[in-house]
Amino acid sequence: MSKDFNTDYTQANTIRPQAKSLYELNNMLRRGIRELFPENIWVQAEIAECKENASGHCYLELVEKQETSDSLRARAKAVIWSNVWMFLREEFTQQTGSPLQAGQKILILVKPDYHELYGLSLVVQDIDPAYTLGEWALRRRAILLRLEQEGILELNKELDWPRLPQRLAVISSPTAAGYEDFMHQLHHHPEGFVLYTCLFPALMQGTQAESSILEALDRVLEHQELFDLVVIIRGGGASADLSCFDSYELASALAQFPLPLLSGIGHERDRSVADQVAHTSVKTPTAAAEKILSCLELRDQEIEYLAASFLALGRESLNLKVQELQLYKERIVHLSSAQKNKGELQLQKLKSVLQFAVHEHMQQMQNKVDRTSETIRLLSPVLLSRQAHRLDVLKLKLEAYSPELQLKRGFSITLHQGKVLRSAQGLQPESLIETRLKDGLILSKTLPEQIK
Amino acid sequence: MKTTISYKKAIEELESILEFLEQNEPDVDQMTQKLKRATELIGFCREKLHKTDEELQAIFKELEQK
Numbered sequence: 290m291s292k293d294f295n296t297d298y299t300q301a302n303t304i305r306p307q308a309k310s311l312y313e314l315n316n317m318l319r320r321g322i323r324e325l326f327p328e329n330i331w332v333q334a335e336i337a338e339c340k341e342n343a344s345g346h347c348y349l350e351l352v353e354k355q356e357t358s359d360s361l362r363a364r365a366k367a368v369i370w371s372n373v374w375m376f377l378r379e380e381f382t383q384q385t386g387s388p389l390q391a392g393q394k395i396l397i398l399v400k401p402d403y404h405e406l407y408g409l410s411l412v413v414q415d416i417d418p419a420y421t422l423g424e425w426a427l428r429r430r431a432i433l434l435r436l437e438q439e440g441i442l443e444l445n446k447e448l449d450w451p452r453l454p455q456r457l458a459v460i461s462s463p464t465a466a467g468y469e470d471f472m473h474q475l476h477h478h479p480e481g482f483v484l485y486t487c488l489f490p491a492l493m494q495g496t497q498a499e500s501s502i503l504e505a506l507d508r509v510l511e512h513q514e515l516f517d518l519v520v521i522i523r524g525g526g527a528s529a530d531l532s533c534f535d536s537y538e539l540a541s542a543l544a545q546f547p548l549p550l551l552s553g554i555g556h557e558r559d560r561s562v563a564d565q566v567a568h569t570s571v572k573t574p575t576a577a578a579e580k581i582l583s584c585l586e587l588r589d590q591e592i593e594y595l596a597a598s599f600l601a602l603g604r605e606s607l608n609l610k611v612q613e614l615q616l617y618k619e620r621i622v623h624l625s626s627a628q629k630n631k632g633e634l635q636l637q638k639l640k641s642v643l644q645f646a647v648h649e650h651m652q653q654m655q656n657k658v659d660r661t662s663e664t665i666r667l668l669s670p671v672l673l674s675r676q677a678h679r680l681d682v683l684k685l686k687l688e689a690y691s692p693e694l695q696l697k698r699g700f701s702i703t704l705h706q707g708k709v710l711r712s713a714q715g716l717q718p719e720s721l722i723e724t725r726l727k728d729g730l731i732l733s734k735t736l737p738e739q740i741k
Numbered sequence: 742m743k744t745t746i747s748y749k750k751a752i753e754e755l756e757s758i759l760e761f762l763e764q765n766e767p768d769v770d771q772m773t774q775k776l777k778r779a780t781e782l783i784g785f786c787r788e789k790l791h792k793t794d795e796e797l798q799a800i801f802k803e804l805e806q807k
Contacts, residue, residue, distance in 0.1 A: 453748050453789065456797070483793045487801040512804060515797075585790060588748075592786045595755050599779045602762050606772050635769045642776045649780055653787055 315405035322403045329414050333396045334365075339389055345371030347378070347389070351411070367399065367411040377416050384418035385425075387532045390496075396420035425535060432537045432562050441544045445568045448549045451517035453588055454581050457486045458509040458516040458548070460502060462493045467524015467555065467574035474578035481657070482585040487516070493523040493554070498533035503542055513548055518581070521567070522574040523554040534561035543567060553577030596650055603643045610636065614702040617710025632709040633725070636702065654680055701726045748789050751782045758782075 309317070338350035347369040353362045369377060382388050389395070398415035436442040461468040468488070475484050489508050492501040502521070509519055521543075533539065534554055540562040543550055549568035553576055554561065564570035571577050702725045703710045710722065718737040723730055746754075758775050761767075767775065 452752075455789075456801075482790055485794075485797055485801050487804050515800065515804075588786075589790055591752065592783060592790070595752075595759065595779075596783045598759055599762075599776060599783070602759070603772070603776050606762075606767075610769065638773045639769050642773050642780075646776060646780050649784065656791075 312405055315403070319403040319405060322401055322409075326401050329398050329400050331396060331417075332399050332411065333394065333420065334363075334367075335394050336389065336391050337364075339391055341374070345374060347371075347374045347413075349389075349413070365409060365411055367397070367413055369413040373414065377413075381416050381418050381421075385421050389416070390532075392532075393421055394424040425532070429535055429562050432535065432540055433565060435537060436540060436544055436562075436566065439541075441541060442566060444544050445546055445550055445566055448547070448568060450549055450568065450584075454518040454584050455482075455484055456515060456517045457484065457581070458489055458512075458519045459486050460489050460491050460505045460509070460519065460521045461523065461574075463488060463490045465493065465522075465524040467522050467553070470524060471520070471522050471553070471574035471578050474575050475581065478582055480582070480586060480589065482582065482589070484581070484585075494533060496533075499536050499539050502533070502539060506542055506546060509548070510546075516548055519546065519548050519550045520577055520581075521550060521552045521554060521563070522577055524574055534563035536562070539563060540566050551577050551580060596653075600643075600646055600650060603639075603646060607639055607643060610639065611700045611702065613711055614709050615700060617703055617705070617712055631707065632702075632704055651684060654683055697727050746785070748786060751786050755779060755782050755786075 332351075334351040334353055336349055337352040339347065340349075341347045349367040349369070351365050351367050353364075354360065355362050378389065387393070396417040397411070397413050398417075399411035399413050401409065402412050403409050433442065459468070459471070461471070472486065475486065489505040491505040492498045506519075509516065543563055544566040550566075552564050552567040552570040553572065553574045554563065554570075555573055560570065569580065571580055704723045704725070705716065705720060710716075716735065718735055720735050721732065722735065723732055758779050762772070762775055
């Protein structure tokens with residue numbers, strides 16, 4: 290047996306004298322690849338995995354998929370050595386707004402290298418962020434196109450913007466600086482508008498952001514009748530990752546959400562798909578708060594305008610009545626006390642409503658000052674005096690129109706037989722008339738030649 | 742009134758009262774009645790903007806803690 294074995298061994302050496310050891314083979318491959326690629330070469334690929342190890346090198350798993358399916362067509366390992374990675378990482382994140390991560394398509398300058406022990410690896414020398422940005426634009430466009438074909442792209446935009454956006458469902462990370470900015474802006478404004486916020490916490494970046502935001506949306510949906518508006522905000526630097534806002538699933542859920550959405554997820558470059566399907570999108574959480582406050586300011590002005598209009602109408606109507614009465618004055622001869630009281634009563638009624646309205650208006654102004662004084666006290670004294678001056682002017686204006694003053698100014702009311710005298714027609718000579726002035730009554734009789 | 746009317750409805754009613762008063766020449770009684778209603782509605786709208794609804798605030802707090 291052993292003899293045979295020795296014979297076989299010798300035979301192998303003699304028959305295949307050129308057989309290589311594995312190391313020799315791999316070494317040949319290494320040299321061959323070096324010869325084949327004397328220069329660096331640009332390669333486009335998709336990242337399947339991306340890991341940075343403790344010594345600061347970045348290891349990538351690169352793939353290329355079939356055009357029509359997700360099955361793989363090619364695969365290779367790549368490495369970015371730490372001395373290159375420390376620069377590329379910053380540059381890529383800054384330019385694309387996202388760190389290098391799985392799912393991204395990249396254009397990289399590589400040197401293919403073969404190692405006897407580790408096999409083929411592409412050593413990355415450079416990355417072109419513009420390519421990745423372009424890929425995103427394409428991806429965004431594809432998502433938007435799909436939403437449009439499904440007829441849901443504009444659904445959220447078609448919802449009515451709330452007349453009074455006071456009850457807000459806020460989707461944000463509770464620890465984000467942006468959330469703090471938003472809340473601060475909402476609750477520190479001089480107008481003293483009441484706002485209600487309810488936070489639905491969610492992760493706003495990273496691979497779990499999408500599912501986390503979708504969950505938060507579901508929870509808002511459970512209480513949708515409590516809210517006027519959903520605000521999605523995300524704070525932080527420009528380097529943070531926004532790619533989760535470019536997902537079809539999230540965009541589709543946002544577009545079909547039954548409450549209007551206001552997004553302030555911080556886009557300095559392009560608008561994400563989420564921004565494009567939201568009812569309204571602004572750049573920052575602070576801008577989102579301003580948007581809401583400006584709506585309430587409009588409503589405030591609307592009410593004050595209406596209040597002023599009613600006051601003016603009431604004044605005008607009172608003046609008309611007073612003038613009418615004055616025209617009849619000269620022809621009143623006689624009046625019964627019962628009817629006199631009725632006319633008096635009518636006038637009194639109108640006057641009291643107006644006085645009430647004037648009082649209300651001034652009370653409201655006073656309340657407004659009381660409410661805002663807290664805030665204004667902290668602001669500059671200039672602002673305070675301006676506010677006070679405005680109130681003084683308003684007060685003067687209002688007082689100038691009070692019905693009391695109309696009588697004080699010399700208007701009077703003339704009555705005949707208890708009725709307000711509206712016309713000189715039909716008034717007999719020597720009729721008894723009563724003229725009401727601000728401080729009393731004059732009873733008089735018309736002379737025969739006085740009736741004309 | 743607070744529970745039965747929405748802000749939107751209040752503003753709509755105010756606008757229609759205003760339109761009515763501007764286009765017609767109401768008598769004193771009508772005028773009085775309309776102005777009273779308008780004053781009420783304006784008060785309601787102002788309250789919505791400026792006065793905290795404690796109940797709603799409590800509901801939101803509770804929701805947040807869940």
